[in-house]
Amino acid sequence: MRSPETGVRARYGMVVDLDRCDGCGVCVVACAVENNVPAGHERATERTGIAWLRVQRLEGPAGSAAFLPLMCQQCDARTPCASVCPQNAVQVDASSGIVGQVPARCLGCRYCMAACPYQARFFNWWDPEWPGTLVETLNPAVSTRTRGVVEKCSFCSHRLQAARARQAADGADRSKPPEYTPACVEACPAGALVFGDLEDPGSEAARLSRSPDCFQLLERLGTGSKVFYRTRRPWLRNAALGAPGTERRHDA
Amino acid sequence: MTSITRRQVLYGLGGGVAGTILSPLPWKVLDDVAIWTQHRHTLPVPRRGETTLRPATCTLCPGGCPMRVRFVGDRPIFAMGDPSHPMGGGACPFGLTLHQLAHHPLRLATPARRGADGVPMPLELGAAVAFVAGALKEAARTGRGVLVLDQRPGRVVSRAYRELLACLPRGEYATPEDEGGTLATLARPGQPLGIDLERTGTLLSFGAPVLAGWGRPGRMLAARRGLRVVQLDTWRSPSAALADEWLPIRPGSEGAVALALAHVVVSEGLVEAPAPEVRRLIARFHPARVAPSAGVEAQRLAALARSLVSSGPTAAVGGGDPGGGPLAPDDERAIALLDVLLGSVGKPGGIVARGTVPEESCGSLAPERQLREVPDGGAGLLILDAVDSGRALPWAAVERKLAPDALVVSLSPFASGLARRAHVQVPAPAPLEGWDEVLPTADATAASYWIGAPLVPPPPGATDPVELLRQVAAAAGIAASATGSHEDLLRRRAEAIHASGRGRVLARTEDGFREQKLPDASAAWRALRNGGCWIDDAVTPAHAVATAPSAEAVEGWLRGEAAGRDDLPLVAFAARGASGGTPACPVLTKLYQETELRCSVASVAVSPLTAREHGLRDGSRVRLESAAGAVTATLRCDPTLPPGRAALATGPDPAALHGKATAVPQGALALIVVGPDLTWRGTRVAIREA
Numbered sequence: 001m002r003s004p005e006t007g008v009r010a011r012y013g014m015v016v017d018l019d020r021c022d023g024c025g026v027c028v029v030a031c032a033v034e035n036n037v038p039a040g041h042e043r044a045t046e047r048t049g050i051a052w053l054r055v056q057r058l059e060g061p062a063g064s065a066a067f068l069p070l071m072c073q074q075c076d077a078r079t080p081c082a083s084v085c086p087q088n089a090v091q092v093d094a095s096s097g098i099v100g101q102v103p104a105r106c107l108g109c110r111y112c113m114a115a116c117p118y119q120a121r122f123f124n125w126w127d128p129e130w131p132g133t134l135v136e137t138l139n140p141a142v143s144t145r146t147r148g149v150v151e152k153c154s155f156c157s158h159r160l161q162a163a164r165a166r167q168a169a170d171g172a173d174r175s176k177p178p179e180y181t182p183a184c185v186e187a188c189p190a191g192a193l194v195f196g197d198l199e200d201p202g203s204e205a206a207r208l209s210r211s212p213d214c215f216q217l218l219e220r221l222g223t224g225s226k227v228f229y230r231t232r233r234p235w236l237r238n239a240a241l242g243a244p245g246t247e248r249r250h251d252a
Numbered sequence: 253m254t255s256i257t258r259r260q261v262l263y264g265l266g267g268g269v270a271g272t273i274l275s276p277l278p279w280k281v282l283d284d285v286a287i288w289t290q291h292r293h294t295l296p297v298p299r300r301g302e303t304t305l306r307p308a309t310c311t312l313c314p315g316g317c318p319m320r321v322r323f324v325g326d327r328p329i330f331a332m333g334d335p336s337h338p339m340g341g342g343a344c345p346f347g348l349t350l351h352q353l354a355h356h357p358l359r360l361a362t363p364a365r366r367g368a369d370g371v372p373m374p375l376e377l378g379a380a381v382a383f384v385a386g387a388l389k390e391a392a393r394t395g396r397g398v399l400v401l402d403q404r405p406g407r408v409v410s411r412a413y414r415e416l417l418a419c420l421p422r423g424e425y426a427t428p429e430d431e432g433g434t435l436a437t438l439a440r441p442g443q444p445l446g447i448d449l450e451r452t453g454t455l456l457s458f459g460a461p462v463l464a465g466w467g468r469p470g471r472m473l474a475a476r477r478g479l480r481v482v483q484l485d486t487w488r489s490p491s492a493a494l495a496d497e498w499l500p501i502r503p504g505s506e507g508a509v510a511l512a513l514a515h516v517v518v519s520e521g522l523v524e525a526p527a528p529e530v531r532r533l534i535a536r537f538h539p540a541r542v543a544p545s546a547g548v549e550a551q552r553l554a555a556l557a558r559s560l561v562s563s564g565p566t567a568a569v570g571g572g573d574p575g576g577g578p579l580a581p582d583d584e585r586a587i588a589l590l591d592v593l594l595g596s597v598g599k600p601g602g603i604v605a606r607g608t609v610p611e612e613s614c615g616s617l618a619p620e621r622q623l624r625e626v627p628d629g630g631a632g633l634l635i636l637d638a639v640d641s642g643r644a645l646p647w648a649a650v651e652r653k654l655a656p657d658a659l660v661v662s663l664s665p666f667a668s669g670l671a672r673r674a675h676v677q678v679p680a681p682a683p684l685e686g687w688d689e690v691l692p693t694a695d696a697t698a699a700s701y702w703i704g705a706p707l708v709p710p711p712p713g714a715t716d717p718v719e720l721l722r723q724v725a726a727a728a729g730i731a732a733s734a735t736g737s738h739e740d741l742l743r744r745r746a747e748a749i750h751a752s753g754r755g756r757v758l759a760r761t762e763d764g765f766r767e768q769k770l771p772d773a774s775a776a777w778r779a780l781r782n783g784g785c786w787i788d789d790a791v792t793p794a795h796a797v798a799t800a801p802s803a804e805a806v807e808g809w810l811r812g813e814a815a816g817r818d819d820l821p822l823v824a825f826a827a828r829g830a831s832g833g834t835p836a837c838p839v840l841t842k843l844y845q846e847t848e849l850r851c852s853v854a855s856v857a858v859s860p861l862t863a864r865e866h867g868l869r870d871g872s873r874v875r876l877e878s879a880a881g882a883v884t885a886t887l888r889c890d891p892t893l894p895p896g897r898a899a900l901a902t903g904p905d906p907a908a909l910h911g912k913a914t915a916v917p918q919g920a921l922a923l924i925v926v927g928p929d930l931t932w933r934g935t936r937v938a939i940r941e942a
Contacts, residue, residue: 134357188342
């Protein structure tokens with residue numbers, strides 16, 4: 001995958017250290033604030049609400065629990081959502097490997113939601129509302145979405161655009177992909193999220209993704225997701241491999 | 253000339269329709285419709301501008317996490333923890349909404365006075381000042397008390413309150429219980445204590461949320477690796493879920509369990525023999541005797557007690573839950589006694605002393621008292637300070653300190669929490685709009701201090717509390733009030749810190765923080781003003797004062813809970829910041845409504861066994877009733893919750909999440925029965941199908 005403009009090839013991915021995640025929910029809120037995801041409607045539930053990043057609780061032995069942040073897994077091969085979209089509203093960026101969503105093209109057919117094995121896509125059942133003057137806190141780098149379209153995690157691709165713009169403005173070497181950090185990674189107080197270019201052997205994310213205690217969710221489907229999870233606890237690994245995307249349905 | 257038949261016309265039309273369908277035209281129309289509908293005029297288009305990153309401080313709770321706030325133009329759009337700060341390490345979800353609070357729908361824009369119908373009517377600042385000054389004079393004339401409730405003592409504003417109150421015949425300055433209950437029980441006056449977490453072997457928590465928003469969270473995150481955490485909790489709290497070991501004790505058994513642990517370590521000779529009267533006291537708390545009332549096997553208590561010595565140094569802490577409220581003083585005394593017996597006090601890795609933040613010398617100050625020490629029914633005027641401890645404080649706990657016709661004045665920037673009860677509201681600047689200070693948290697081993705400077709201008713109707721006090725004092729003819737603005741008072745404190753010669757100042761530079769030699773007091777002020785941080789030197793070893801629990805409490809613990817009662821102990825809980833006076837921002841629906849990550853006030857948890865005993869089904873609507881009130885909630889059968897108790901959150905208020913104000917408290921806050929010691933852990937509820 002090479003960018004037609006610069007010829008730069010990158011494959012951004014994330015490694016989630018489940019042994020560090022304490023389920024504080026900071027990543028969930030940071031994601032919503034950064035990406036202008038509105039507060040839930042009064043009638044919104046776990047099935048109909050929008051949270052691009054969710055944290056699921058996994059029950060462990062002797063009353064213990066662990067937490068699993070779940071977002072779009074940024075499938076690398078045979079991206080299920082992209083292959084079913086009739087509107088070409090799901091686009092895989094060749095230069096970064098990021099699976100993007102173009103709300104302006106979305107018809108709201110929700111084929112992509114049905115196709116996503118991770119159930120990481122969300123439909124806008126209500127018009128977005130920012131009560132009071134909260135509209136003043138919106139991020140201008142991310143467009144707001146209306147009722148009737150699907151949205152999902154984009155690895156904060158607007159931050160990648162900004163990083164590219166900075167790279168160009170600074171006259172930096174454009175043969176290297178720019179480094180940037182998604183909002184959830186930036187905000188995580190536990191350092192449980194590591195982000196970087198998986199193609200860059202020097203990146204921490206690439207190094208961690210190759211460690212033996214790393215795994216991908218629903219690996220058997222061969223989606224080649226670019227979100228890796230790691231844990232040294234066997235029960236947690238088993239629970240994570242079994243739980244996500246199979247227990248909850250977000251479509252009402 | 254050939255005629256066109258009807259059939260040919262139909263063929264032509266059919267072919268045209270089929271051709272159109274097969275052409276790209278319908279898809280183009282759909283595409284355009286999709287694009288047009290995305291550009292509704294109702295969708296907001298945020299303003300663009302230059303992006304800058306500015307240092308800030310979260311002051312939503314005493315944790316005082318250092319923050320970085322991203323601005324676009326003059327608008328703050330994103331807040332996050334500042335890991336580069338010497339005392340930093342992250343922020344909680346509430347801290348991430350810091351920049352949104354000024355825009356919260358419950359934000360108060362102008363002073364207001366509640367009429368007889370309860371509806372607040374806007375008031376000029378001058379009229380509000382005259383009103384409060386008149387109430388002060390009236391209280392002084394009639395000999396009634398004036399009470400200031402400050403949830404974060406030690407700030408320069410706190411001193412301004414105390415100076416003002418010292419000039420009144422019955423001025424009372426009170427603070428509610430904080431999370432350092434055990435340490436305060438052990439501490440001598442003027443000698444605060446902290447926990448040497450970085451070298452602690454085992455942290456034994458009696459219901460304190462040590463792994464989920466306690467002390468300074470960044471510090472705990474850094475210390476967690478290598479630290480064994482044992483949580484004694486009445487429910488599977490977030491800290492219990494993350495702890496190395498969780499003992500699900502019964503509500504109200506904390507003191508008895510602490511003495512049972514003490515019994516084991518003393519009777520097995522694992523620690524130095526205590527004084528005879530202490531030995532006699534703990535001899536009565538054999539684990540086998542405590543086990544039935546605690547709900548934990550005696551062998552497990554004994555094994556835990558042994559591990560406290562073998563995996564020491566151990567620090568045992570109480571302090572309670574932000575929603576469940578403080579532990580009873582006798583419980584804290586029992587936990588403090590355990591600390592002393594384990595030899596944890598004054599030992600590296602245990603409970604150590606810290607200094608206090610230097611303050612400028614001034615005239616007389618009203619003494620600082622805990623709210624429970626203030627006489628009941630004596631206050632004719634209550635002033636509620638603007639800041640929030642992030643912990644629940646039921647109105648009933650405050651109300652009992654007031655005279656029947658007392659006037660309540662709130663300085664909170666929000667129409668939520670206790671401020672809803674105020675007759676007069678004079679809004680202070682919201683977070684990021686005003687000056688603030690961060691003082692050491694309860695667990696800190698060294699004093700520290702830094703300042704949060706205003707980043708955005710407050711609205712015209714907001715008044716800084718220092719300025720308000722100055723105007724009220726002038727209007728009431730009180731001379732000895734703090735002089736100068738809030739900034740002046742902070743500058744004087746920076747000068748006092750410099751004059752003390754203690755500690756070091758780490759100044760903020762472009763590439764992080766660097767220790768700075770400060771030639772004069774002005775340099776100290778500039779360093780602190782620009783985001784720097786003062787950290788004190790280590791102090792001499794601690795000396796503790798342990799007091800035995802009262803005989804009444806001891807007998808109560810030994811009697812245990814009366815069996816055969818139909819009602820259930822209420823386990824009230826909340827995350828720090830979720831049930832205080834600051835309303836939760838709407839985006840927090842992501843945690844409390846749209847995911848199952850945190851429990852909201854909408855659902856009450858009981859064990860499946862308890863549900864069966866009461867004939868209740870999972871997911872059914874149930875009604876909970878206590879002596880204080882009743883609420884309706886959805887029943888959630890939680891297999892991790894031990895039988896015989898009901899767990900319900902005290903916050904956040906779902907109405908606040910949706911930008912609405914409610915007149916009545918929600919969730920457990922509506923059920924809480926406040927005891928004479930201002931605790932509510934003894935609340936019991938009846939549960940039945942709604």
